[in-house]
Structures are given as C-alpha cells and as structure tokens.
Amino acid sequence: MSTAQHTNPNNSPPNEASSDSISDSLEKNELILRHKFQSCYDIVFRKVLIFGHIHVLLVYLDGLVDTRALDTVLLKPWMLEAPRPGLEEISSVDLMLEQQLVSIAKTKTTETMSDVVQSILSANVVILSDGVSNAVIAELKGFEQRAVEEPASETTIRGPREAFTENINVNTSLVRRKIQSTALKMESITVGSLSKTTIVIAYIEGIAKDSIIEEVRKRIRHIQMDTVLDGNFIEEFIEDHPFTLFPQMQSTERPDIVASSLAERRVAVFADGTPFVLILPCSFWSAFQSADDFYERFIYATLIRWLRMLLVITSLFLPSMYVAITTFHSQLLPTNFLLSITSAREGVPFPAVIEAFMMEFLFEGLREAGIRMPRPTGPAVSIVGALVIGQAAVQAGIVSAPMVIVVSLTGIASLITPRYSMGMAFRMLRFPMLIISGMFGLYGITMATIFLLIHLTNLESFGVPYLSPIAPLTKTELKDVLIRAPRWSMHTIPSSGSARNRLRIPKGQQPGGNQGDEAR
Incomplete structure (x- = not known):
C-alpha cells in the first residue's frame, strides 16, 4: 500500500491546465490538481496500484472523509484481493464501479476538472485513472457532527425531544x-x-x-x-x-x-x-403560538394563548402608561394609590420618563450580559445584578420602588413570547413609546398605537397580509388565531392568501355519546 502524499506548492501546472477537460494522463491531472490546491495542507493525494496493473490517484480532504470506510470498502478489495475471473481485462475504475466491485452507495463520473475540484471541496473522494479522461466521484463523507438533541430555544412539555442539527x-x-x-x-x-x-x-x-x-x-x-x-x-x-x-x-x-x-x-x-x-x-399571530399549543388540550392551549397576548401587550404599554399617567393624567388614579406613588417618588431627582429609561436600559443590559456570559455564571449574574442594583437604586433615592416594580413586570412579560425575533421587536418598541408618553401622555400613546396598527396592516410576507386572517378577515381561518379550536373542528387547511380551502379533517368526528351510539 502506498503512503498518503500531501500537496507540494512547488509543482507547476502543465500547459493543458487551462482546459477544463480531464486529461487521459494521470500525471497531468495530478499536476493540475496540485496547482489548484497549492498551499492546502489538508488535501491528500494518494496513489494506488489496483490488481497490479491499474494506476489510480485518490484525492480528498483530510478530516472530511471517512478514512476507515475508504480503507475497508474501497482500497482493501482493490489492493489485497484478486480480481474475479473474467475481469482481468477491466482497465478503469468507472468500469469496476459499473460491475459493482466496490460497495459505495453514491458514485458518479465527470469529465470536467471544475466538477472534480468542487467535489473534493464538498468532502467527496475523487478517483482518477491512468489512460481514462474522466473521474469517479465517491461519497464517503465522515466529518464530525452534532447528534440530534433536545431543542434549546423551543422547549415543550409534551412534544418531541428532537431538534435540527448543522447537517x-x-x-x-x-x-x-x-x-x-x-x-x-x-x-x-x-x-x-x-x-x-x-x-x-x-x-x-x-x-x-x-x-x-x-x-x-x-x-x-x-x-x-x-x-x-x-x-x-x-x-x-x-x-x-x-x-x-x-x-x-x-x-x-x-x-x-x-x-x-x-x-x-x-x-x-x-x-x-x-x-x-x-x-x-x-403572520403576526405566530408570535403567540408555540408547539405546546398543539400537544395540549385545546382549552388549556387557548387560555395560555390569551395569557401570552395579555403579557405581550403589557410588555409594550406598561412603562409608557405608567409614565403618562403619573406625569400628565394623575387624576385617573384612585386617591390612595396616587398618594402611595407620590410618597414613593418623593426625593427622586429625575422625571418618570428618565427613570423608566434608566431602568429599561439597566434591565436590557443585565439580560444581554446573562446571555453572553458562560452558562454557569450567566443566570446568577443577571438575577443577582437586578436584585442588588434595583434595591440599591431605591435606597439611594435615584429611582422609585413603583418604577422598579413596573420595569420588572415588563421584563418578565417580554419573556413570554415564543418567538425570540418577535419579542425583540416589542422590546425595541418600548423605547419610542416611552418618549412619546413622556411628551404627550395618553394622547401620544393612542396616536403611536394607531400608527403601529397602520404599519402592521401594510406589511406583507410573500404576498400574504401580515395580520391575516384578521385583517383582511377570513372567518374560516380564525380557529387557530386568537383561540386554538378543537382539532376535529379544523376541517380545512389555511389558505395562505389563496382562494381555495383544501379539506383536511372530514366532518362528523366530534367525540361524544351520541356519536358513539351512531357508530355502534
């Protein structure tokens, strides 16, 4: 068995290197490939003599090919075993593969050098024969990869415990x-x-x-x-x-x-x-849906979905509502509640809007620090940091205790969104809402909400309205938006902007005593 040879950067390409066709000379093909993969230490060139008279060249990427399978499945039958009777006249590798002399599931032939180069970079083994103007590409990928594990960002209670990998x-x-x-x-x-x-x-x-x-x-x-x-x-x-x-x-x-x-x-x-x-x-409504909605009973799923919607609205409007009411519309609060907030804010040197901005920035910073830090220390730092800094800020008179409560409730509510990207959108919208509420009060919040709804109405995702099926209204598709209807009542597939509705679950499958009697 010949030893593996790595690329030599001193080799120069032959004159035929400018052509994309594979030459029938093994030496010329080797020189072309060595020139193309110059200074690539992980490219392996391996010359082998098959059955004592066929010269071949194997080229592959070290670390991306299953070398054990290459030795046992490909090289061992060629180099250590005698050819079958009647096959001595076979003089090329592609004929051997056609005669099923090696057990490789996926093989193909090519006549261009560009396909050879791309196949090598795609973790395949390229086999070149002397006297043949084509190459055989064998798929023997064997690089390390992560196993199928439990989802890290979308956990469920009753659903499957498998997630995608990088392959x-x-x-x-x-x-x-x-x-x-x-x-x-x-x-x-x-x-x-x-x-x-x-x-x-x-x-x-x-x-x-x-x-x-x-x-x-x-x-x-x-x-x-x-x-x-x-x-x-x-x-x-x-x-x-x-x-x-x-x-x-x-x-x-x-x-x-x-x-x-x-x-x-x-x-x-x-x-x-x-x-x-x-x-x-x-659609916008996918932000309130999680995989657990379809693995739990529809009553539980509907209640949890309403809770998500309420908390998402809370995360968007609670700080700005607090700033607007305490700054411009204090008459809306009950007297005892107003006195409690006023006494808590006594001695605080900043307006409510500045207070809210300081605490929101602090909370977002602690959240990002907890995500970026090592796992053993990240959650502890974010939780302890929020408690210690919040309590110290209240005792120092920099912020009021009601503001700490409001920002904490807002942060908890923002974590309820199953889709991280949608939750990030609501987190970013809180800051312009705070500015508007600090300038115009509830009137500013109302106008900002109207502009937000107009913006959402104008959005589309590949031609499908972002707020569909509520805007525009499609009654047949409302069974999985604000509520999660029983599965046996979802008879048609959502139209996704199409006029047709395909039957998915035939009618008449509602469980109950009467149905059972009829079935008997």
Whole structure:
C-alpha cells in the first residue's frame, strides 16, 4: 500500500491546465490538481496500484472523509484481493464501479476538472485513472457532527425531544420521517461564491401555493454574495420589508413545527450549517403560538394563548402608561394609590420618563450580559445584578420602588413570547413609546398605537397580509388565531392568501355519546 502524499506548492501546472477537460494522463491531472490546491495542507493525494496493473490517484480532504470506510470498502478489495475471473481485462475504475466491485452507495463520473475540484471541496473522494479522461466521484463523507438533541430555544412539555442539527441532510431526513409522502418536494440551490452553501426549498406539491414557491425560488437565485453561514444571510435578501422591526419569516429548530407548517401551505428554507429553518409566509399571530399549543388540550392551549397576548401587550404599554399617567393624567388614579406613588417618588431627582429609561436600559443590559456570559455564571449574574442594583437604586433615592416594580413586570412579560425575533421587536418598541408618553401622555400613546396598527396592516410576507386572517378577515381561518379550536373542528387547511380551502379533517368526528351510539 502506498503512503498518503500531501500537496507540494512547488509543482507547476502543465500547459493543458487551462482546459477544463480531464486529461487521459494521470500525471497531468495530478499536476493540475496540485496547482489548484497549492498551499492546502489538508488535501491528500494518494496513489494506488489496483490488481497490479491499474494506476489510480485518490484525492480528498483530510478530516472530511471517512478514512476507515475508504480503507475497508474501497482500497482493501482493490489492493489485497484478486480480481474475479473474467475481469482481468477491466482497465478503469468507472468500469469496476459499473460491475459493482466496490460497495459505495453514491458514485458518479465527470469529465470536467471544475466538477472534480468542487467535489473534493464538498468532502467527496475523487478517483482518477491512468489512460481514462474522466473521474469517479465517491461519497464517503465522515466529518464530525452534532447528534440530534433536545431543542434549546423551543422547549415543550409534551412534544418531541428532537431538534435540527448543522447537517442539512439530517435536517431534511427529520422532516421526511414526519411527512412520508412523495408530494413533499425538496429543491436544492447552491448560494455563495466561496462557501457554496446548499439551500433547500421544501414544500408539499398540490398544497403550497405555486406563486409563493416560484417567488421563493426567484429571490434565492438572485442572491449574489461570497459566503452564506446561516439562514439569516438568506432572510435579509428575500424579505419584503427590510426596514421594519417585525420579522417576516419564522425561524425554528423543531422538525414538528416545520412539518405542520408545510401541511398548512407554507414553504420551508433549509441552509446547510445551521440548525434553524426559515418558514414563510409568516403572520403576526405566530408570535403567540408555540408547539405546546398543539400537544395540549385545546382549552388549556387557548387560555395560555390569551395569557401570552395579555403579557405581550403589557410588555409594550406598561412603562409608557405608567409614565403618562403619573406625569400628565394623575387624576385617573384612585386617591390612595396616587398618594402611595407620590410618597414613593418623593426625593427622586429625575422625571418618570428618565427613570423608566434608566431602568429599561439597566434591565436590557443585565439580560444581554446573562446571555453572553458562560452558562454557569450567566443566570446568577443577571438575577443577582437586578436584585442588588434595583434595591440599591431605591435606597439611594435615584429611582422609585413603583418604577422598579413596573420595569420588572415588563421584563418578565417580554419573556413570554415564543418567538425570540418577535419579542425583540416589542422590546425595541418600548423605547419610542416611552418618549412619546413622556411628551404627550395618553394622547401620544393612542396616536403611536394607531400608527403601529397602520404599519402592521401594510406589511406583507410573500404576498400574504401580515395580520391575516384578521385583517383582511377570513372567518374560516380564525380557529387557530386568537383561540386554538378543537382539532376535529379544523376541517380545512389555511389558505395562505389563496382562494381555495383544501379539506383536511372530514366532518362528523366530534367525540361524544351520541356519536358513539351512531357508530355502534
């Protein structure tokens, strides 16, 4: 067995290197590849003599190929075993593969050097034979990857305990396990001139709207950039309104959410190298929905959904309402409550709006510090810091105790949003709301709310209104917006802007004594 040889930067390319075609000379092909991979220490060139008379060259990336499988499946049968009777005349590797002399699941041949180079960079083994003007590409990927684990950002009580990984093939297979139908289509597109990142567009044929699928294809194919490392690289290029605070695509690391979204006429976009998948189109109401809503009974899910909506509204308006009422509209408060707040604010040197800004900035800073610090110390620092600094600020007379309570309630309420990106939008909106409330009181809050509703009404996600199905109103789709209706009552699939409604669950499946008697 010959030893592995690494690249030599001193080799110069032959004259035929300018052509993209593979030469029938093994030495010339080797010189071309050594020149292309000059100063790449992790590229391995391995010469092998097969059956005593066939000279081949194996080229692959060290660390990305399963070398154990390469030795046992490919090289051992070629170098240590004698050829079968009648096969002595075979003189090329592609003929051997056609005769099934090696057990490699995925192989293909190519006649261009550019395909050879890209295949090597894609963690494949390229096999070149002397006297043959083509190359065999064998898939023997074997790099380290993270196992399927429990979701870190979208935990559930009763749902599945599996999440996507950084391997796109694993991610698509997790969705395939949940939707075992030939109607599930997955189209691959390569984006990034340097990274060559694989992007997969997944949808269910006959259910997803054709115009949305075509629009997603067109927008992704128009992306021109050097590297794509995450789905956000794609999201910023294909969203409808780039300057709005509200996310127009849903990001998830749960295969069950992707599968259910595909069944509801949506499209999923996978990106290799990230455990998060983009789902589009997206609506405003997805911020109040979590995976647990569909694993718990509909009564519990509806109550929890109402709680989320109430707390999200609280996180947006509570500090500005407190500033507006205590500054401009103190007559709205009961006398005893007003006296309690006034006595607590006695001696505080700042107006209520400055107080609120100071505490909001402090709380947001502690939250970010807790996220960025190491896991063992992050939560302790954020919690202890909030308690110690808040108590010290009250005792020093810098802020009042009611303001600390208001900011604490606001911070807790902002954590209830299942979608992190939507929660970030509400966190950012609190600051302009505070400014307006400090300038114009409740009138300013009312006007800001009207402008916010107008903005949300004008937003679209791939042609679908952002506030649908409430604005515009679609009565048949209200069973999974403000409430979570019983599953047996959701007879049709959401239309996603289409006029058709596909039957999903036939009628007459409501449980009960009468139905049981009829069935008997």
